[in-house]
Amino acid sequence: MMMTGKAAAAQNAGSMERAGREPVPPSRRRMWRHMGPGIVVAATGVGAGDLVATLIAGSRFGYALLWAAVVGCIVKIALSEGSARYHLATGSTILAGWRSLGRWTSWYFGIYVVIWGFIYGATAMSATALPLTALFPVLPLRDWAMIAGVFGFLFVWFNRYETFETVMKLLVGLMFVIMVGLAILVSPSLPDLAGGMAFALPEGSLFYTLGLIGGVGGTITTAAYGYWTQAKGWRGLPWMPMMRFDNSAAYVITGIFVVAMLIVGAELLYSAGIALQDSDQGLLGLSDVLEERFGKTIATLFLVGFAATSISSLLGVWQGMSLFFSDWWYQLKGRGEGGHEGTGAYRFYLAWLTFPPMVLLFADRPFLLVIIYGAFGALFMPFLAITLLMLNNSERLPAEARNGVIANITLAGSAILFIVLAVQQVAKLAG
Template sequence: MASAQERNIWKTLGPGILFASTAIGVSHLVQSTQAGANYGYSLLWAVIIANVLKYPFFEYGSRYANATGTSIIDGYKKLGKPFIWGYFIITIGSMFFVSAAVGKVTTGFMQNLFGISSTYTAMAIIFTVCGAILISGKYKVLDGLIKIIGTVLVVSTLFAFIMTLIHGRSGDTGLFELSWFPEGDNIVFLIALMGWMPTAVDLSAWNSLWTVERIKQTGYQPKLKETLLDFRIGYWASALLSICFVTLGAFLMFGTGQKFSPGMAGFANDVISLYTAAIGDWSYLIIASAAFSIMFGTCIAIFDGYGRALTRVTTLLFQKNDSDDKPERKYQIGVAITVIGSFIVIALFENNADGFKFLVNFAQTLSFIIAPFVAWANFKLVSKNQIGDKSPGLTMKVLSIAGIIFLSGFSVYYLFLLISPFFS
C-alpha cells in the first residue's frame, strides 16, 4: 500500500504536468525542432538559458498560490491598479491570437493523422471537442486527460531521442559550426525561441490558478515542498524535452539540405518523419498519434488557462466583491469566449497569412515588452512581507535578479529591432 506521504504527493500532482503540456506544444515540438534542424547545436545555449533564467517567475505562481490560497492574479491587484489592468490588457491582447496559433498547429497534426483535407473541418472538430471537454468536465477531466497525454509524450520523445543517438547523425555539418548569435532575419527566430521558451512569462499566473483549483478538487492543502515538487517535475521535464527536440532536429535534418514544409499539415508530416527516421517506418502511426496528442494537450491547456485567467481578472476588475459567486458559469463563459474568438481569428485570416502573422507577432511583442514587469511583480509578491516564511531563499533571489536583468535586456533589444527600420 502507498504511504500517506505518497498519497499526498499524488493528490498534489497535476498543475506541473499541465504547465509542461502548455509549454511543450509550440515552443518544443515546433521551435526547438526547427532550431536543431536549421542551426544544429548553435542555439542550444539559448534554450538552456531561457529555461534556467525564467524558472523563478513560473515557480512563484505555484509558491504564491500555496502560501495564500489565491492566484497570483489576486496578488497583482494588491500591487495596484496598473498591475491588474496591465495583466488584463495583455490577456485580452494575446489570448485569441496565441490560441489561434496553437489551434492551427494542432489542426495540421490532426489533418496529417486522419487524412482530413479540409482545414476548417479539422479546426472545427478540435475547437468543439476542447470546448466541450472543458465546459462540461472542468478541471477533473482536464487533469486526468493531461496526465495520460503527458505520459505518452515523455515516453515517445525519450524513446525517439535514444534511438536518434543510436542512429547517429544524418548530416555532415558540424553541430556547432554556425554562429551562436545569428544575424539579419535569423535574429527574429532567436528572439522568438528565447521569448517563448518554455512559454511566455505572463502565463506564470496559470500555475497559481491550477494550483488553487487542484486544492479545491482534492480538498487537500499540500505542503509548500509538495506543491514545488509537482511544479519542478513538470518544468524540468519540459526543459529536458526541449533539448531532446533540438537534438532530433540537429541529428536528423541539420546539414542534410532538408527543410520543413511551409504548410501546417506538411510541417506536421516532416516532424513525424524525424521520429520515424530514428525509430523505423513501422512507428509512423504511433508517432503521429503521439504528436497529435501532444498538440491536443497543449491546445486544451491553452483554452483552459486563458479561460481561467480571463474569468479571474475580470472578476477582480469589474465585480465589487472579489469572491466568485458563480465560478462555474463564469469559467464556462471564459472558455467559450476563448474558443469562439480564436476560431473567428483563424477564419478571418485563413487566406491572409501575412495578416495572421502580424496578429501573432503583435501578441508576441506584447508578451515580450511586459515580461520584465510580470517577472518583477512575481518576485515582489513572494517576498517575506507578502508570504512570510514561504518566501524563496538566497539562491532563488539571485537567480530572480539575473532573470529580470535578462528579460529587461531582451525586451529592450527586441524593441530596438522593431523601431530601428524607421531610423535607417
Template sequence: MAKRQFSLGPATLVAAAFIGPGTVTTCTLAGANFGYALVWALVFSVVACILLQEMSARLGVITRQGLGEVLSQQFQQPLVRILVFGLVTLAIFIGNAAYEGGNIAGAALGLNAILPEVSLPWPWIIVAVAFVVLVQGSYRRLERALMALVLLMSLAFLTTFFITRPDWLAMFSGMVPHVPQVPEGAWLTVMALVGTTVVPYNLFLHASAVSKKWSGEHDLPQARKDTLISIGLGGLISLAIISTAAAAFFGQQISIQSAADMSVQLEPLLGSWASISMGVGLFAAGITSSITAPLAAAYAVCGMLGWSTDGSHIKFRLVWMIILGCGLALSVSGYKPITIIWFAQIANGILLPMMAMFLLYVMNQSQLLGRFKNTLWHNLLGLLVIAVAVLLGGKSLYFALS
C-alpha cells in the first residue's frame, strides 16, 4: 500500500482562528507590559491547545460526528440533558458573542489604520459583509483570500522577530522558568493568553471539520500530525509577537490603543508601511473570524439540539444571526476596540474549563471510541489543563472584581 502524502487539514482553521485580532492584541500587550515574563503562559496555552484539539480531532475521525452531535447522544436523561445543553449553549453564546465582538472590533481597528482619514461606521459595514457571505454560503472562497493576508502579517512578525534579535536568554528563561512567575497586575493577561489560544468553540469546529475530511481510524495519524504542525506554527507566531513587542515597547511606558500603536514593532522590517501592514492583517484576521465564529456556534448548537446543520436551514441561520447581532452590539457599545478584544479573550479563558470537562467526559466512553478512548496520560494531562484553567479563571475574576 502506497504511503500517504501528508497535507495540512482542518487544524489550519483552528490555528487561523487564534491568529486573529485577539492574539495580536493580547501578545502585544503581554510583551509590551511584562517583557518575556509570561512566555511560559503562552507555552502552556499552546500545549493545552494541542492536547485538547487532538482529542477533538480523534473524536471526529473515529465517530464521524461533531462534538455537538456526540453530546446530544450521550446525555439522554431529561434533567441532565437540559442542564448540560443549557450550560453548553449558554457558554457557546456568551463566548462566541464576546469573541465576535472582538473580531468585529479588530477588523474595524484595521480599517481605521488603512484609511485613517475616512470616517465610516466600520462595524456595521463589516457585519453587513459577514451577513451576505454567510447567507450566500461563499465564505470558503473569501476565507482563503483573507487567510493569505493573515499569513503575510504572520510572516512579517516572524521576520521581524529575527531582525530585532530578541534577548534569547530572557526569552528561554520566561519560557521554562524554575517557578512560573506572574508579575503584579498580570493575572488578566495570563488568562487572556490562554483564552486567545485555546478557543472553546474550536473544539466543536475541529471535530465537525475532521469528520467531513477523513473517513476512519486509518486517517488518525494524519489528523494528529495536522494538529501538531498547524497549532505549533500558530504558537511560534504568537511567540514572535510577544518577542517583537517586548523589544519595541517593554520598559518604555507606552500606551497601546490602536493598530498604529501596535505597528511600531514591525517598523524594523517594514518602515513606513508597518501601520498599513498591521491594518490589513487585523482587518483580514478580524473579518475571517467574524464569519467563522458565528458559523461554528451554529454547528455546535444545532448539532446538540438535533437541528439540521444545513447552511440554508432557518434554525441554523437564526443561531449565527444572533451571534452576529450580539457581536455588533458589543463592538458599537462605546468601549475601545482594544478593550473589547481583551475582554473576549478573558471570557473565553473563563469558559474553557467547562467545555474541556465535557470533551474529557465523551473521550472516555468505550462504547463510543473503543480502543481509541483516552489513555490514563490523556486524562491526567487533560485534568491538569482544566485545573490550571480553573485556577487562572478564579484568580482573574478575583483581581478583576477586587
C-alpha cells in the first residue's frame, strides 16, 4: 500500500530517532509543518491577564495603544529568539550561560522561581476557574481552581512533550478562531485601526502603555523557549532558520490574537462607555456584554475561548517552568544540565506549582501577595534582556550566531523598558 507524504515523513523521522540520529532541519517550504515550540511559548505567555490588559486598553483608549501591543510582541520575539539561539549555538542551556556570568545568577533565578511559582500557581488556577465556573456553575470557583491545578499536574506528569505540544496547538487553534471571529463580529473600523499605529500616547496612558508592551506575550516563559526547542529535537546551528521561523510566526499569531481583543475592547466597550473591572473578573463582565448584544451562544463561545486561553497558559507554565527548575537544580548540585522531563526536580516543581498555592485560594483578598508578585516578577525581565546582551555578544557563540545590530537595539530597548517597569512596581510595593 502506498503511504502519503506525511505518513512517509513521520516514518522516516521515527526511523532516524530509532537509529539514534538527530533529525534533519526541513527546507524553507516545509518549515510550517514543523512549527511547535513557538506556538507553545506564545500560548503560554498569553493568559487571562493579557486578555484583560488588552481589553482595558481598548475600552479606555480605543485604538490609540494598538502600536504598544504590536511592539510588545516584537520585544517578546527578540527575547525568546535570543534565549533559543543560545541553546542552539552552544548546545547548552540559558541557565548554564547565566552561571558563566557568576554564581549569583543561579541564586537570583532560584529565589525568584520558587516565590514566583508559589504565587503564580494560585493565579493560574483562579484564572482557569473563572470561565469554568461560568460555564458549569455546579461547583464554586475555588473547587474549579483546584480541579484545574490537579488536571495540569496529572497531564504534565504522565505526558511527554509531543502530546503536550499537540494539545497546546489545539487550544491555540480554538482560542484564535473564537477571539478573531469575535473581533470580526463587532465590525472594526479599519481607518481607526490603522490610526492605532501612529505611536500616540493619550494622557494618563504612559505606565499603562509600558505595562502593555512588557506584559503581553509572556514574561519568564519567554526564556523557556530554548528548552522546548531542545525537547522538540532541534540542536545546533542548522536549526537556526527553523527556530526563527517558528518563533516569529507564533508571535505573529499572538499579535493577531492581541489585536483582536483590543478591537473588541475598542468597538464593544470604548464606543459604549462601558468600563470593565481591571482584573480577571472583568472577562466575565465582557461575557455579560456579549450576551446582551449578540445572544447566549456568542457569550458561551467567548467563555470557551477564555477557558482555552487560561488552560493553555496553565499547562505551558506547569510543563516549561518545571523543565527550567530541574535544569537549575541539577546544575546547582553540580550534576550537569538537567532540563528534562520526568526527573525528580521536574516533578517536585510541578507539585510546587500545584499544591502549596492552593492555600492562597482560601484567602479572600491576598492583595499584598499580588503586589509582591508584581514587584518581584518585574525584576526578571531586565535580568533576561541584559544577560542576553552579554551572552549573545560573547565569544561563547560562533560569530554567525551572535547578536546583530537589530537584536542589540531591541534587547537594549527592552532592558530600559523593563527597568522602568521594575522601578514602578517596586515603588508601588513600597507605597
